Amino acid sequence: MITGKHWTTDTPGYDEERLGFQRREPHRPAHIVGATTPEDVQRAVRYAGEHGLTIAVKASGHGHGTPLDGGLLITTTRLNRVTVDAQNRTAWVQAGATWQQVIEASAPHGLAPLSGSFPGVTAVPYTLGGGLGLMARRYGFATDHVRRIEVVTLDGELRKAEDDPDLFWALRGGGGNFGIVTAMEIDLFPVPILHGGSLYYDLATTPGVLQAWRDWTRTVPDSVTSAVAVLPFPNIKQIPAALRGKYIAQIQLSIIPDGLDAPALVSNLRGALGEPLVDTVGDLPFSESGRIFDEPGRPDAFSSRNALLSDLDPEALASIPKLAGPGAAVMCVVGIRHLGGALSQKPAVENAIGHRDAQYSLTVLSPGEDDLRAVHDEILAPWSKDAIGRSLNFSMGPLTDDELRYAFEPADHDRLRWLRGVYDPHGLLQANHPIN
Numbered sequence: 001m002i003t004g005k006h007w008t009t010d011t012p013g014y015d016e017e018r019l020g021f022q023r024r025e026p027h028r029p030a031h032i033v034g035a036t037t038p039e040d041v042q043r044a045v046r047y048a049g050e051h052g053l054t055i056a057v058k059a060s061g062h063g064h065g066t067p068l069d070g071g072l073l074i075t076t077t078r079l080n081r082v083t084v085d086a087q088n089r090t091a092w093v094q095a096g097a098t099w100q101q102v103i104e105a106s107a108p109h110g111l112a113p114l115s116g117s118f119p120g121v122t123a124v125p126y127t128l129g130g131g132l133g134l135m136a137r138r139y140g141f142a143t144d145h146v147r148r149i150e151v152v153t154l155d156g157e158l159r160k161a162e163d164d165p166d167l168f169w170a171l172r173g174g175g176g177n178f179g180i181v182t183a184m185e186i187d188l189f190p191v192p193i194l195h196g197g198s199l200y201y202d203l204a205t206t207p208g209v210l211q212a213w214r215d216w217t218r219t220v221p222d223s224v225t226s227a228v229a230v231l232p233f234p235n236i237k238q239i240p241a242a243l244r245g246k247y248i249a250q251i252q253l254s255i256i257p258d259g260l261d262a263p264a265l266v267s268n269l270r271g272a273l274g275e276p277l278v279d280t281v282g283d284l285p286f287s288e289s290g291r292i293f294d295e296p297g298r299p300d301a302f303s304s305r306n307a308l309l310s311d312l313d314p315e316a317l318a319s320i321p322k323l324a325g326p327g328a329a330v331m332c333v334v335g336i337r338h339l340g341g342a343l344s345q346k347p348a349v350e351n352a353i354g355h356r357d358a359q360y361s362l363t364v365l366s367p368g369e370d371d372l373r374a375v376h377d378e379i380l381a382p383w384s385k386d387a388i389g390r391s392l393n394f395s396m397g398p399l400t401d402d403e404l405r406y407a408f409e410p411a412d413h414d415r416l417r418w419l420r421g422v423y424d425p426h427g428l429l430q431a432n433h434p435i436n
């Protein structure tokens with residue numbers, strides 16, 4: 001028996017329910033269950049098991065990858081309660097809560113989660129894939145700060161993953177391959193205010209901007225997490241006049257100000273580069289942290305490929321405008337994030353995240369339905385010398401088994417494959433990045 005809301009292909013609302021933020025190759029399930037309780041998830045899993053239906057899970061759909069054809073889709077957007085324990089600095093977060101909801105529940109206590117650049121992303125799937133956030137260099141991956149996980153395994157049982165060291169290890173970094181998480185307990189941090197925002201430079205008039213940012217990242221303390229996005233802005237009136245029609249490097253800064261002269265650190269960067277075209281940097285309440293990257297919130301079709309790098313090679317940096325600039329075959333956004341700091345340290349309770357020695361993450365992303373793997377691989381080719389792995393969260397689109405293996409340390413990948421067989425012996429669950 002199925003409980004919770006239920007759709008089949010001819011039920012009104014089917015399309016709204018199956019679609020999410022990512023519109024490329026959407027799910028086409030035979031059944032959708034809109035879970036409102038963990039018991040709804042249990043019943044959906046048992047129903048799928050009895051009828052031999054493949055299961056997929058969707059929250060806000062930012063990380064949608066492998067589409068489900070037939071089968072049963074569990075949507076979690078209604079399972080979205082957030083409960084903050086201010087004294088213990090933790091939050092109990094249900095599977096469908098977005099970071100915005102977690103941030104809003106935490107802010108009245110002067111606390112903040114390890115959320116990322118876009119607050120509309122769902123906290124649980126982000127964390128299952130690692131979670132590289134605005135305070136990453138200071139506190140590490142979001143998944144390093146998970147205390148408890150409630151999960152429905154493929155036998156329909158509701159379990160406490162922390163009681164099973166293998167399951168707890170695999171869920172933290174191995175993505176949605178081992179069960180349907182209904183909630184998790186995460187750490188919160190006493191960070192009410194960030195010093196952050198973006199500095200926008202025109203690459204035509206400030207060609208040294210990427211190199212200057214690279215040099216600056218080598219000087220900053222762990223309380224500074226920063227990134228740069230390189231992208232052509234269209235020449236349309238919706239874009240601020242100063243950026244319209246230009247090839248822009250947007251330096252994105254997120255600084256935890258405690259004990260630091262954050263404005264002085266940013267001045268060092270401005271000093272090296274001159275005045276930006278647009279400058280949004282200043283003190284902002286954590287609840288407005290989405291303004292730092294200021295990413296578009298409109299659902300779209302897109303794909304991306306990622307490389308984790310031990311260094312940022314100056315020659316490869318210089319190749320970005322040539323290979324991914326306005327002359328490229330398709331629009332490309334190259335995003336580079338500065339890693340290191342606490343991201344390099346293993347957490348107290350180990351998890352499946354590897355490649356912790358990576359110093360930068362580089363992603364190339366393009367809008368559209370097409371398979372752009374060849375275009376993206378050409379842009380990533382100059383970085384191959386320093387590439388040591390890939391991030392699951394920043395790989396939007398299907399990966400081959402070998403490509404997926406590269407997201408993990410080899411021994412960890414072997415262990416994840418083995419655990420897949422243990423927790424999903426009949427291969428019922430299809431994650432966005434399936435471990436086969």
Ligand SMILES: Cc1cc2nc3c(=O)[nH]c(=O)nc-3n(C[C@H](O)[C@H](O)[C@H](O)COP(=O)(O)OP(=O)(O)OC[C@H]3O[C@@H](n4cnc5c(N)ncnc54)[C@H](O)[C@@H]3O)c2cc1C
Pocket residue numbers: 020057058059060061062063064065076095115116117118120121122123124125126127128129130131132133175176177179180181182295393394430431432433
């Ligand atoms: C604009 C944008 C900004 C982003 N910024 C960041 C960032 O700063 N840092 C970062 O690390 N990542 C970032 N990401 C990547 C993001 O964290 C992943 O794509 C994540 O998977 C998105 O979760 P979702 O709920 O939005 O996506 P969904 O597509 O709903 O879920 C993604 C996958 O997670 C699995 N899943 C979902 N819910 C469950 C569950 N309850 N139990 C088991 N498995 C489940 C499923 O396999 C599903 O296909 C960003 C993505 C976008 C599009």
